[in-house]
Amino acid sequence: MASTYHTLIIGAGINGLSTGYHLSRQNARGIGLIEQFALGHDRGSSHGHSRITRSAYVNAHYVRLMQIAHGESWPQLERDAGRQLIYPTPGCFFGPPDGKYESYAQAVEEVGVDVERLTPKEGRKRFPHFRFENAAGVLYDRTAGFVAAAQTVQSLIRLVRNRGVEIRENATVLRVDLTRDPIRVETSVGDLETERLIVAAGPWASRLLPVLKSRVAVARQTVGYFQLAGAREQGAFPVWGYLLGKGDMGYYGLPQFGRDGIKIAKHIVSGVDDDPDDVPVQMPSAAIDDLRAFIEEQFVPPVERFIDWETCLYTNTPTEDFILDIHPDHPNVVIGAGFSGHGFKFGPLTGRVLSELSLNGKTSIPEFEAAREMFKATSQRG
């Protein structure tokens, strides 16, 4: 006999876990969560110690959603978890005149959040780590910070477990038959049945749902950790992002947290579709050299030493907009996918969206409903 659930979630990254957290908060019963690897693994997109959070965004929809994430979703999760998960840290977002800088500046001004435009000269005073030589301007985001990512994942695992969500780890979903009622879920540890399904499978999502095949592409990112000479003496290190144009590659970074060295990575969003199971064993030297060259060009303190590297997967849509939608052909299936390189900071909010879409077919978040077209699985944007 197959085990039967009311709602089964596939994937225990930030999105699947946060969805389980919200379903259990709403007293939903019969919830299962299935994960192909051990909980907290480092093969997907949600591992590592830190992620950036910010209000500065490319359009006003995201700025408004971030207001809810910062004002409601994270504080609620921190209360339930009984620990601090967001660490406020000044944010600094800059880029060349032909990049996305102006769109970011206009979006924050439209919504009216605590983000100030600085000239490069003012920027150098406020953020002495940077040269800002070719910058159109500098956005000083006072709402920014970093998320304690690993602690968030661990807190969510504990919360969903304590609230009765049945978690199966090291169990892979091999196939889903959405035409059956209840839905049939074939797994490496036996068959399951569920009335409702929520797919939050990150880079593997399109293997389970063909509707996503033409919509998402996987890009493996290399993250470098560097020690900068004298960086500690120059004041608190910000979270930062270098904004280039559409389909182009920017860079971003965070202060030291949880391990040695500042974190820096290049934001690769187009031109690749990597196999998520193809785990690199050797250090990607060219990528590390590129990160070092960026630091040498844009930063004041020189690199003292390279410390370490890791990789992590983006699941990109053509526009970098998330997919948060009911399956176009199956109303009992909800999809959370394509969280690209910026989904973590929204985690507790997107989990709420996915849980409400599954329970009610719509959400109680007017700002999401107003932007819903942007998040459709079949969106033609981009």
Ligand SMILES: Cc1cc2nc3c(=O)[nH]c(=O)nc-3n(C[C@H](O)[C@H](O)[C@H](O)COP(=O)(O)OP(=O)(O)OC[C@H]3O[C@@H](n4cnc5c(N)ncnc54)[C@H](O)[C@@H]3O)c2cc1C
């Ligand atoms: C280098 C890097 C830096 C980033 N920096 C930031 C940042 O600063 N700020 C920010 O907001 N965001 C950032 N992001 C993006 C953010 O981390 C991701 O958007 C987010 O983690 C996506 O989470 P997810 O739950 O959708 O996917 P995942 O974390 O990949 O979770 C999906 C889960 O589903 C499981 N799964 C898949 N298929 C199956 C199956 N068939 N059966 C069972 N289980 C399955 C996987 O094993 C995985 O655990 C960054 C991402 C990377 C890679």
